[in-house]
Amino acid sequence: MEGPHRTFTTPHRATQKHGELVARMLFGAWRLNPPELETCEEEIEAVTPQLLGSGAGALGWRRITSSQFRTSPAAFKLQQAYRLQTLYAGLHEVEIEQVIKTLAAEEIEPLLIKGRVAAALYPELGLRPYGDIDICFDSGHYKIAASILNAQGDKGSGVDMHDGFEAVYGLSFDEVFERATTIKVGKVMVRVPCFEDHLRILCIHFLKHGGWRPLSLCDIAAALEAQEDIDWDRCLGGDKRIINWVSCTIGLAHELLGARVSNIPVLTGAKKLPRWLAAAVLRQWASPYPLANETPEFFKLNLREPAQLKSEIQKRWPNPIKATMYFVGSFNELPRLPFQLGNFISLGLRALGRFPRHW
Amino acid sequence: MSVLKTREESVPRARRDGLLVKELPDELLVYDLFRQKAHCLNRTAALVWNQCDGETTVEQLVLLLGKESNAAVDREVVWMAFDQLSKAHLLQGRARTWPGASRISRRELIRRAGAAAAIALPIVSSIVVPDAVQAATCRPSNASCTSPAQCCSQLCNAGHCA
Numbered sequence: 001m002e003g004p005h006r007t008f009t010t011p012h013r014a015t016q017k018h019g020e021l022v023a024r025m026l027f028g029a030w031r032l033n034p035p036e037l038e039t040c041e042e043e044i045e046a047v048t049p050q051l052l053g054s055g056a057g058a059l060g061w062r063r064i065t066s067s068q069f070r071t072s073p074a075a076f077k078l079q080q081a082y083r084l085q086t087l088y089a090g091l092h093e094v095e096i097e098q099v100i101k102t103l104a105a106e107e108i109e110p111l112l113i114k115g116r117v118a119a120a121l122y123p124e125l126g127l128r129p130y131g132d133i134d135i136c137f138d139s140g141h142y143k144i145a146a147s148i149l150n151a152q153g154d155k156g157s158g159v160d161m162h163d164g165f166e167a168v169y170g171l172s173f174d175e176v177f178e179r180a181t182t183i184k185v186g187k188v189m190v191r192v193p194c195f196e197d198h199l200r201i202l203c204i205h206f207l208k209h210g211g212w213r214p215l216s217l218c219d220i221a222a223a224l225e226a227q228e229d230i231d232w233d234r235c236l237g238g239d240k241r242i243i244n245w246v247s248c249t250i251g252l253a254h255e256l257l258g259a260r261v262s263n264i265p266v267l268t269g270a271k272k273l274p275r276w277l278a279a280a281v282l283r284q285w286a287s288p289y290p291l292a293n294e295t296p297e298f299f300k301l302n303l304r305e306p307a308q309l310k311s312e313i314q315k316r317w318p319n320p321i322k323a324t325m326y327f328v329g330s331f332n333e334l335p336r337l338p339f340q341l342g343n344f345i346s347l348g349l350r351a352l353g354r355f356p357r358h359w
Numbered sequence: 360m361s362v363l364k365t366r367e368e369s370v371p372r373a374r375r376d377g378l379l380v381k382e383l384p385d386e387l388l389v390y391d392l393f394r395q396k397a398h399c400l401n402r403t404a405a406l407v408w409n410q411c412d413g414e415t416t417v418e419q420l421v422l423l424l425g426k427e428s429n430a431a432v433d434r435e436v437v438w439m440a441f442d443q444l445s446k447a448h449l450l451q452g453r454a455r456t457w458p459g460a461s462r463i464s465r466r467e468l469i470r471r472a473g474a475a476a477a478i479a480l481p482i483v484s485s486i487v488v489p490d491a492v493q494a495a496t497c498r499p500s501n502a503s504c505t506s507p508a509q510c511c512s513q514l515c516n517a518g519h520c521a
Contacts, residue, residue, distance in 0.1 A: 080486055080487065083383075083388050083397065083399055083486045084397055084486050086381050086383065086388055087379060087381055087388050087389075087390040087397050087486075088390075090379045090381055090390070091379060091390065126381075
């Protein structure tokens, strides 16, 4: 899986091995009957921090619940995560219900996306944790909704608001809204994008964040196996770049997590994944923690300490997936270095307030 | 007066308000919305808690538990359950030690009735965020946060990581 091109951060085999362990633990974990796990207690112990830290603890527990390792100390930690997530799923139902009701009182109907919608793809809601309530508005309602939710204080603080889909996902809000369906959350019916639109959103979201979160790829794998008759024309649209992004993400879900894709025609692209891509994701998965994947502020770069300069630059060096997405590039065999370099420079310049932001 | 007191201690009422309850195949999960604490009740503790209606007698509970575990159950098992449920604030009234529970130790109960009784022993355990995330750079439980993504648990409640 090693890429043919050297990136600034040389791929480290040990790091990638940790990522491979994460992938192995999550292989098929979203299924009603996950496949048998071939591992040892030491490996489970080694990968537990990554699973817990990335919100995949409950899925990890699901993989080992019917194995001989279910009574190991690591298994107990994963089980605790599963229990907590199960309870929090119940709490979130109430929170979402409140937010939707508050907005409905002002005649605003948003689209719920990501977390809770993705959680519905799993056998139990508690298997897929979500903190924020991701809701999307059309531009006309975005500011009004923001002021309504801000006025709610703490109750509105867990809402991650999105102004349409156009900029990031290449989708018109009105069209997504028109095609939308509904799901029941608590006692209310909530509008969510149709399956195909949401799959596109999940795929692009995964890449946009540099592929650091294994749980996000599990969402895509679970979606691919949840519905047989996917309308691929609707999911992919006509944009070649979107087709490239979605098919590569599906290819990753297949290659790294074993998502079943035999009936997916778009996979001609997905089967030919750029050689560097899976390795780049696995390197991210070796340290799948939110803060580890935040780029430190550029203005804190200490130029007076030359000895530390290399490590400081490394900390800020963009991962090849993120850099590609930053420049709305395609995933192919071409070297990622120009993307990474360009991303690094533009982030630096942006820190100086000189460069417009892409996303 | 003493009859009333005995009756009160025999059949406490379960607290139901401010709790979120989720049933799993082998256990019951309870989240205390007031104290923001999560508990896990094993089958015996869950069975006792669900029967805490202020009317069921200890004798009835003993019979029920015996039927459930297919073994003879000591009445001290019920006291032990009350004791643990009370300490977890899952019974109405103040948390307290149930006199019956202190008369006998868990070890003694197991010894007395053998392995079959061990299955029936009630357990109410707290669910805490695992500490295995020390290697992570995400924020641990109780650390301040502004977004769930910052927390190892992925949950930011009222400015603090769960």
